[in-house]
Amino acid sequence: MNEFYEYFEKKFSKRRNLIDIVVEDDESSDFPREAQNLIDDGLLKFIVPISQGGELKGIDHLFTLGRCLARRNVTSAIAVGQCFLGSLPIWIHGSDEQKKRLTEILFESGLNCLALTEKEHGSDLSACEVIVKDTNGKRLLNGQKWCINNATKGKAMSVLAMGEVGPTLIFIDKEKLKEEQFSNIEKLRTHGIKGADISGIKFKDLELADDSFIGREGRALETIARTMQISRTLCSAFSLGAADTTFRDAINFSGTRVLYGETLNKRGSVRSLTSKALAYILASEATSISVTRMATLAPKFMALYSAVVKSFVPYMIDKQIDICKEILGARYYLREDDYPMFQKMVRDHSVISLFDGSMGVNLSIIASKFNNIKKHLDADEEYDFEEVYNVKYESIHFDGSTLKLSSRSLDFVFSAFNTLMEEDTRGVVFQVKTEIETLRSYIENVNDYTTYMARETSLRYCRIVTAINYLLFVKFNQESILPALSTDDSVQFVISTILEQSCDYQYDEEVFNHYRDNHLISHFNIGVSE
Structure with missing residues (x-):
């Protein structure tokens, strides 16, 4: 995975060098120059499958591209993402001639x-x-x-x-x-x-x-449903890109801004806020990476989990951005001075919960599957859980042919939790099990999936899936993630943040210094080109 980030961070211009032209293009509502330059330089080959002569490997490869591009400019990432969205129906159900012609257009830098x-x-x-x-x-x-x-x-x-x-x-x-x-x-x-x-x-x-x-x-809605399973999941890359820039601005500001004789990061309240913002990013990254890998390694579960990612990741990053707004104060609102990208990221990120099915649409998709979800809560099927969760394993190349409209009574995440953590006596596991039982009672009381109660129950389901996923993600990547993020205290803090339960915890300043030192806001030690 790290090699993908290294490749795209080297391919793209340094983020800070782009700020002036990105803001200028935004102010004048012009198509991003840096995006056009990349497209003219052949970037769209990465949305063409290897089977068609392109460079698209696993969906996690494209996720990396989107995240690296979005942390520079969400507008650019979405423009490229829309090209892939328009291509997916062709890659999934198009004829050989359609695939050939679309490949020609994309190789000629034509948008889609x-x-x-x-x-x-x-x-x-x-x-x-x-x-x-x-x-x-x-x-x-x-x-x-x-x-x-x-x-x-x-x-x-x-x-x-x-x-x-x-x-x-x-x-x-x-x-x-x-x-x-x-x-x-x-x-x-x-x-x-x-x-x-x-x-x-x-x-x-x-x-x-x-x-x-x-x-x-007459079968377009089925093709679109399969298309959205991929595109909804990849929208999380845009959210994480916006998270990287807004969080980076906040910690850089808190580390240099002196008030009342000390820098902001020395104040306990600021440290707590920064820690909570990081927890939202960590939860979002874990869910995004896991479901992105499912797209090729366990595709029959994508119908439901893509809706979870699209509902909940932008929701969590909105919360993270709101925290960073509080830290920056008036500067978050300015279109000039030291942090002009922040206000652009605030505005740009607000659209991510709207397209490819709004948050409301995706929560209603989840609610419509409550009868199956009741069975999922007790699932204990055997799958290759480590292959999906452990990022050291390469995902397979995308072709879209194995995507399903529903997994019915089968489930991956709850099977992993019930199978692998049945004997785990940690308090955080008990905390999640308690939430599962509460969710069960909520689902039993929903008779109409169009009601507000159904919406809130779907949101509760998203929290629980995200919490379970986080436990499993850390379990399987223990040796790869930053040591400070793999402790029981850190895991407990992130889980409590996901579940919106109180937990008083602060990361050491060394964690934030690591990110200030040109590293991706991530579980992993990934350098970025600032």
Whole structure:
């Protein structure tokens, strides 16, 4: 894993050297120059599978790219991520010819996107009004997609339309379109990621060839569900990138700002706040890495756990950023002076909980699976737990063919917990077991998964899955993670933070000095190019 970080940190410019142009592009709402330079230099080969001649290995490889890029500029990371999102339906269910053509476009530095949403229907994809209609023996596409990243700049897109047999995905090569067959919608003004090409496209009597359709007609929602299992998980890379920069700003400030005769980091309250912010990052990293590895090593569990990652990681990083705002004080709000990236990261990160299914959508997905989750709580199946959790093992190359729509009564995380920690007498394990029983009673009392009670129960489930995952992540990576983060006290503190229970603990200043000394905000000893 570390070699991926080393590669991308060397490939990308030093973070501090980019701050001025990143802020300038954001202020003028221009597409990020540093992203365009990387794309022109062939960065998109990393979203093309090895089977197609690209450089995409495991999904954890792409996760690393996204995290390194996002800590420099979330806008850039999301632009590249949208290219992968638009490509996933092709990699999963596209024809050989579609895969070949898309690979050519990406190798030529052409952007791509997934066009799902419409202004009138938002996340209700089944209400799609972009239609394919048979007219005089021709298949014609009409309608408008709205709020789509890369819609105007993109050279290709995967478009959701309503066909005669149901929702259908269509591969659009824009270079083959005639001028009168489409028009771009003007770029939308946004609160964050201001330089992103958030726009749209309108189709008018676009004649479709038979080879335009991705997978089977009428089965688009299944392809999209599989696509989202990967993209939702990878959104955590954007959150962790924003976490790295905002946390780094906070600890650098607290280590140099003198108030009342001492630096801020000498004050107990600041040390406690900084420690809690770090705990949120550690919990987020452990969950993100584990589920990212599941994408190829245990893919049949992704339908549920991708929703957990997308619901809970941005939620935890929002909390971490709020803590860092308190430490920085007025400086977090300034678009100039010493920390201009902080306010941009605050705005940019706020969008991550919205796309690829909002937090509410993902919590409702979890709630809809409560009948299965009740069985998961007692699961004790045998899997290769160490292969997934221990990062020393390489993940296998991604192809998407083994993703499932549901794991039904089978479960990975609770099986690992019930199997490996049944005899563990530590208080932290008892703490988690108590929370599991509370969750069981909550689920029993939910009769309608659209209620607020169902939402809160889903959130409780996310906390417990994240806590269990953290115990297992530390267990299997004990020899690799920083010693100060593997102690029982540290684990207890992170678990209590996840479960929103009180725990008074402070990391030694040496931990924060390690991160100040150009290291990734991580469990692992990973250098970064600052």
